Amino acid sequence: MDAVQEEVWLGSIPVCVELAGDEVVGAKAPRPYWAMVPRMSYLPTLAGALRTHFSDSIAQLSYRGGLKRVDEDSEGTEEEPGFSRVWFSAPEPLRWQRPAGVLYDACGGGSLPWRVVVHFSNYPRSLLDLEEDTCERTFFHALKQAVHLETGTARAALVMPRVQQSALWKAVASGDRAAFAAADVKNESPLEAPPRSVPVRLVLEAGKTVVQLPFSAYDSRGRKRTLGETLLDGDRLEFLTDASALRAHAVDLDPDLPLIDTWKALRHADHFLYVLVSHTQR
Structure with missing residues (x-):
């Protein structure tokens, strides 16, 4: 089992991320962003790098009024202009709360690199139907659900110190299995014991x-x-x-x-x- 898990964690997907056509300012589109994304990781972990890579386009689009706040038409929620929630499509909107490997396989796999489009505006809330949440919090919510199913209680995940949570998420984002194993939820019964x-x-x-x-x-x-x-x-x-x-x-x-x-x-x-x-x- 350990050898198979090691191979699974080593899996990565070459991804070519292009800026959405309706967000390109000028006649020439910016060069794509290339990355090797661990199958265990999540596309939103690229958000910071993508904002940096496409910063000129974002700045121009924001200056021309092309970027809206995430909830500009709603009450009580605002984001800094120019930094609306990042979302992806290929070509349909991708449900970012699922692991990158699951998303890629669900899209049919196929030829590599996986060509994905990044968007910084017009978040399709009605299509994605996702809660107001970050990818990290969504991951931990799923982890608590799974641990509850395994053991009958989510306590092991609920009492994780913040430093352990940070180490766990960093390991997931980078696809580092050794770091993940060190920070993973420690159930009261060993993994070898049958889950409920x-x-x-x-x-x-x-x-x-x-x-x-x-x-x-x-x-x-x-x-x-x-x-x-x-x-x-x-x-x-x-x-x-x-x-x-x-x-x-x-x-x-x-x-x-x-x-x-x-x-x-x-x-x-x-x-x-x-x-x-x-x-x-x-």
Whole structure:
């Protein structure tokens, strides 16, 4: 399991980030921003570097009134002009609260580099439907949910000192597995002990829908339940009746794999196992 986790954490995606066409000022678009983004990380971790890289364009757009505050038309919330919330599209708006690897796979994978467009204005709130929150807080919210499913309580995540939280998020952002392991949630029971429930997020409809479900790792006889028994159970999960394939980290998963072992090997930094579900074409 440890060797597989090491390989998973080493995975990165070459990304070419271009400025949105409607935010280009002048006849020539600025040069793209290139980065290797760890699959375990999140696109918003690039926000600071992107603001610096596209600072001239942002300044010109802001000067000409092209940048609006995030909630300019709402009461009680303002942001500094020119620094509206960063969002991404490829070509549809990307739900930035999901790990970069999950986003890339949900978009179909395909040729590299992954070409992504960055936007600094006109945040599509109705499409993204995300809470007023930062990526870091969203990550920790997911981590607390997963730990609660694993142990029956989120206490281990809730009592983390701020310095430990900072170290954990820095490790996630940089894809540093050793640093992550040192700062990760320390449950009262070791990882080898079976979790009360296995935290799973099923990614459906080209990444537009995520279904979060807890699954038991063992059946009534104490036998390890397989992916097929849990995730392809059409009687329990009607929307998976015609599912044809399961994938995680761009790898097809054998339905006969034990769920608990797959979770231990392929889970993300927020302790969730993200599984992309493909459906039979009708």
